[in-house]
Amino acid sequence: MKKKIWISIGTIAILLIIGVVYLLHSWGVFATSFKEANNDTLEVKQQPLPIPPLLEDKNPDSNKAEFEITAQEGSMEFFDGTITKTRGYNGDFLGPVIRVRTGEEVSVKVKNELDESTTLHWHGLEVDGENDGGPHNEIKPGETWYPEFTIEQPAATLWYHPHQMHKTGKQVYEGMAGLFIIEDEVSDSLNIPKDYGVNDVPLVIQDRRFDKEGQFDYELGMKDSIVGFEGDTILVNGAVNPYLEVPQGMVRLRILNGSNGRIYNLEFSNKQAFYQIASDGGFLEESVKMNELTLGPGERAEILVDFSNLAKNETVELLDQGINFMSFVVSKDSDKEFIVPEKLTTIEKIEESKATTTRVFNFQGTGSSVSINGEQMDMDRIDEEVKLGATEIWEVGNFTGQTHPFHAHGAQFQILERDGNPPPANESGWKDTFLVAPGENVRVIATFKHKGIFMYHCHILEHEDAGMMGQFSVE
Known part of the structure; x- marks a missing residue:
């Protein structure tokens, strides 16, 4: 009896601590401005938005694209x-954009020039487990990994990043991430902006903390372990306070939340409307105002923004x-007029009657005790077994008391319900990552087409590293 009493008291104490932390967090007590973090000696001038280069295909004249990526140390001003x-890929910070087409065969030479092991995960790409780049695909210092796969999904804005066990948060934070873009006949046919870097622009949004010497500050405190890392300075494509010169017309923005733990609520200062045309796994059926x-x-989103009225x-x-955290400057006439498409693509809805199994995944715990279904990640344990097809x-x-993003490898999902209600229109397409609010239940459906071992986890990277992750096999 005494043991049960002490467990109850301990549980109540933990819940009280969590509650206080979340209240303080919501009231802004933990939030620090740039100068409050002893960075007042650091200065930055507004600069043009850097545009990540497109990675060169080493074999452009065949149906097989060949790329080379090197994880390396770097430095930035x-x-x-x-x-x-x-750290970065083929450079000092972040990585180049890999652009491929549906149906194309792809091979990548991934070399690790870091002083520690890493992996390279293709986030959102539907491939087999051996080429997925999860924690099982470890690349030791000085070694090279050679994944090969065929693109079997529609046009989409995906991304790649490390997935090293217990070190994903730190390696991504230091700069290791890049975009992976798929094009197809549908994206070719749409009358939307497609001039990369001019009116079709990637925005990799991340937050960071810097110490007074201007170095990354990734010392995790209590709040960071509980709610995930949140910085006081926002970077876009690796730049602080950038601006982008845009035409006086339609612009397409491919937005990635590449932060470790921050949820963004984005809007324009003039309150103008925009249209979301794609979610994680590709185009929506219709544009959403x-x-x-x-x-x-x-999570990713593609949006169309019309600057013609400015x-x-x-x-x-x-x-x-x-x-x-960034500005758009209308600087020139638009070379072409675009109209927001009413119809973007056709998505075949997966009927619930086709489902042979229903599985439950519950986010639980806090800090170092985070878990899914009461279990923390164990590389030697398969948590779920799924039949191929x-x-x-x-x-x-x-x-728990906070919102968590759920992500699973190797498949794209369709959201069926949020607490019994249909998903909002901009979540009606393909999703590989989705937010789950405290007390919420989200039902999704997917067909598993690739063999191997895959991860499911919270995409707050500090939670993932702490064990809020499991693995499933598809055979």
Whole structure:
């Protein structure tokens, strides 16, 4: 009896601590401005938005694309006269954009020039487990990994990043991430902006903390372990406070929330509407008019923004919860007129009657005790066994006090319900990552087409590293 009493008291104490932390977090007590973090000696001037280069295909004249990626140490001048130690792919920070087509065979030479092991995970790509790049695909220092796969999914904006066991958060934080873009006949046919870097622009949004010497500060405190890492400075494509010169017309933005733990609520300073045309796994069936876009860690969205009603040299800011972190400057006439498509593509809905199994995944715990279904990640344990070709319904519940993004490898999902209600229109397409609010239950459906061992986890990287992850096999 005494043991049960002490367990109850301990549980109550933990819940009280969690509650206090979340209240303080929501009231902004933990939030620090750039100068409050002892960074007032660091200065930054507004600069043009860097555009990640397209990675060269080493074999452009065949149906097999061949790429080379090197994980390497680097350095960046985020602030005037201050050099920050970083990591990146084929460069100092972040990585080039890999662009391929549906049906294309792809091979990648991935070399690790870091002083520690890493992996390279293709987030959102439907491939077999041996080529997925999860923690089982470890690349030791000085070694090279040679994944090969065929693109078997529609046009989409995906991304790649490390997935090293217990070190994903730190390696992504240091700069290791890049976009992976798929094109197909549908994307070719749509009358939407397609001039990469001009009116079709990637925005990799991440937050960071810097110490007074201008180095990354990734020392995790209590709040970071509980709610995930959140920085006081937002980077876009690796730049602080950038601006983008845009034509006086339609612009397509491919947005990635590449942050470790921050959820963004994006809107424009002039409150103008925009149209979401794609989610994680590709185009929506119809464009969705919106004024605000919420993206959890790992989620992507493509949006169309019409700047034709703005005057030349007029500036509009992109805001997160009212805070400006980049600007758009209308600088020139548009070369072409675009109209927001009413119909984008056709998505074949997966019927619930096709599902042979329903599985339940519950987010639980906090801090170092986070788990899914009461279990923490064990590389030697398979948590779920899925039959190859099976269609399944997964129910994801949240029994914690904060919102978690759920991500699974090797498949794209369709959201059936959120607490018994249909998903919002901008979540009606393909999703590989989706937010689950406290107390919420989200039902999704997918067909598993590739063999291997795959991960499912919270995409708050500090939670993933702490064990809020499991693995399933498809055979």
